[in-house]
Amino acid sequence: MMAALFLVWLGAFVAAAKGRRNLSIVIGLAALILSLAMFRYHVSDNITLSL
């Protein structure tokens, strides 16, 4: 799952490289929201997790 997240970020960078500024910002914002969701997934009350 984390690799897919990096892939979305790669898409944002590639869109910027192609000069598609608005598209890159949209993809980047989507990636940021997904990153927050991933962060929430890895936050646990159990201190032995999420090292």
Add this chain to the structure above:
Amino acid sequence: MVGTWDTRNVVRLFNGVGALVMFSVVIGAYAIQFIFLEPPCPLCLLIRIGMLATGFGLVLNALFGPKPIHYGFALLGAIFGILVSLRNIALHIVPGTGSYGDAVFGFHLYTWAFLVFMAIVIAIAVVMFFQRQFDEPTGQAPRIVNLVAVIALAVGIFLAAANTFTTAVECELGPCPDNPTRVL
């Protein structure tokens, strides 16, 4: 034709260098991963994403010229990184709870990451004082400005692709292990 060093172009260069600084931290993390054989934890990977996100906003400034939306993006990325690194610090803040990885110059990597994110937030706030960067017309930029922007973009693409590959190998299709043992 030689470009002019107006506020806009100076700020573009600053943003390109700032993006390279953020990306160099991820390169450093890669060096520790492969030289010291220290696999990244899930929160460490999320900190890398924070670095990429902040660098992405700065790259947009360097490529397309400074705009508030680019700075906003960089700030959101930095705040995300601060959240993750603070969480990582908090996990080990109680004496006796150990730490993840070895210390570098006295601090663990997640502590360094927190300091870097705080520094970039302050730097962006200071650079945003210069209103003329948003008002000046788009003119011919010195060659070094465009060169640094393209290099920063290339490094960002390389790091996003490299992390996609190494994370896919480390974590496979499921969630990343809390205590990873595989470097690659």
